[in-house]
Amino acid sequence: MHIDQFVERHSESISIRRDLVLRARNGKVCPDAAGALASILRDIESSVDADGNLHVEIAGNRVATRADYERTELARDIRLAESGMDDVVRDVMEQYPEISSESYMVAERLGGRQFEACFTDRDGTVNGYSNRYSTSVQPAHVALALDRYALAACRHFVILTAGPLEGPGILDLSVLPPSTAVFAASKGRQIVLADGARREAHLSNEQRDALQTLAAAIETLYETERFAPFRYVGSGLQAKFGECSVAYQDWQSNCPQALSQAFRAAVEEQIRRIDADGRIFHLEDGGRDLEISALGADAASFDKGDGLRFVAEHGGIDLSGRSILVCGDTASDLPMVRCADESGASLETVFVTRNDDLAARVRAIDPDALCVTRYESLVLGMYLAVMEETHEFMVV
Ligand SMILES: [Mg+2]
CATH class of the missing domain: 3.30.70.3080 (Alpha-Beta Plaits)
Known part of the structure; x- marks a missing residue:
């Protein structure tokens, strides 16, 4: 398989997944979507060897790479289309006990609470890591979980990423209904509000x-x-x-x-x-x-804290005295936590990290920050936090 073909085949999943999210939102199963996603997965699997290496052709050479993200998430979305979100949640929890226990920790922390806004990073925080940005399409079950959480618990739900807006960017790769979230790209300098309005910072x-x-x-x-x-x-x-x-x-x-x-x-x-x-x-x-x-006029580069402030200003988000949830997974997300804290917000922080040093740096700003080790724990935890019958998923 040529790499272009792999990218193109995988891109076909975007419209299927968007449609799947809208239908699964209403509790429907979608056998046609399951079939279409299974056909994409079969095509990818045909170029994967027994060790899981994906063999593709790039510029006349055969190259081995990995497509673990794409394969795992396609399989989970096929399950979503076939039998619904509850079965995806149950499967993931049964397969990974640490996700099960961590997602309950997240659900317990967030359950019953309303936030003025949630500012979350995308890659590594509410999305897995792919080896290629162009195929890091948001999984439908992730979008569904975030959609439920955003609508039930947050007045504004902001995905704030260092990645681009388009070409491809967060707008192209997201399957979340656009009206659910504010998409803030380039560390928050380019934003698309939930009503579709766009705002951009200044550049000479x-x-x-x-x-x-x-x-x-x-x-x-x-x-x-x-x-x-x-x-x-x-x-x-x-x-x-x-x-x-x-x-x-x-x-x-x-x-x-x-x-x-x-x-x-x-x-x-x-x-x-x-x-x-x-x-x-x-x-x-x-x-x-x-x-x-x-370089900015003051020779300091823009960070995600500046981005958070820019989004708040243009998105009509009050920070002072309000409950604000910040989620991230790397040091580049720390300025968001700091900015929300300095703006007088009542801060809640969830980080996805296995790095003790980073966890300590998060807790230096928010001593009560919750740290989990996998993005699924945060995403499923958000889902469980707004589900009425959370106990159903308890793995005994
Ligand atoms: Mg990240």
């Missing part, structure tokens, strides 16, 4: 032009034989608002180290060429991606 023409030139230079690197595979590595190239990120490794480190570093060096060379005196860009190395952002 010089910054806009430099970022466009950089994105074009990276596209040129992808056209070379040596660096062609990087288009499909991790998040690939994401041209975001005021920022651009380029992946040089995926999260499972499938890419050979020497090649990965050579690509990283080639990208840095382009950055120096466009911004020789370092006046326009701020460069951050995330370990797998280079994040190049336009």
Whole structure:
């Protein structure tokens, strides 16, 4: 299978899943959706070997990568379409006892409470990690859980991501009904409100032009034989608002180290060429991606705390004195917690992390923050928090 075919086949699941969410919302089972998703999964499985490696063709070479996220979530959505949300929840809990116990912890913490707003990160927090952003389509059962929770417990439900809005971005990859959430991309600088209205932060023409030139230079690197595979590595190239990120490794480190570093060096060379005196860009190395952002007038780069404030201001969200829920999974989400706290909100925090150091940093801001280890624990916990008969899922 060619990588393009894999991406395209998987993209076909988006409209099926959107429709599935709307129907499953009303308690319907959808055998036709189950059949269509099963056909996509079968196509992907035909290129997967006994060890779970997905063999694809990229620029004339056969490359082994992983598609665990795509396969797992397609299987869960097939179950959703065949027999409903309750069976998906039961299956996941039976298979993973730690998700079962953690999701009850989340449900206990959130149950019976109403929030002015929930600000949540997407990847790793309310979504699993894929090796390619372009196939990290939101699963229908995840969307259904978030939809239930958002409508029952939050006046505003904000998904605040560092990823782009479109092309592909959070709008393309989400299957959540658009009216349920505020989609805030590029760390909150580009937002689409629940009524569809859009808001954007300010960016100078010089910054806009430099970022466009950089994105074009990276596209040129992808056209070379040596660096062609990087288009499909991790998040690939994401041209975001005021920022651009380029992946040089995926999260499972499938890419050979020497090649990965050579690509990283080639990208840095382009950055120096466009911004020789370092006046326009701020460069951050995330370990797998280079994040190049336009410097603000005060030379400080925009973080998700600024994003939270921007969304609150434009989305009519009161922070001071209100109950605000913040969810995240990495250090880049900490500014959201800090900003909500400093705005005088009554703060509730849930983090998805196995990292003790990060958990300590979250608790330095919110001593009562709850930490769980898997995104499913948070998503299912939110679902259970607003379900009336939560006890049904108790695994004995
Ligand atoms: Mg994340």
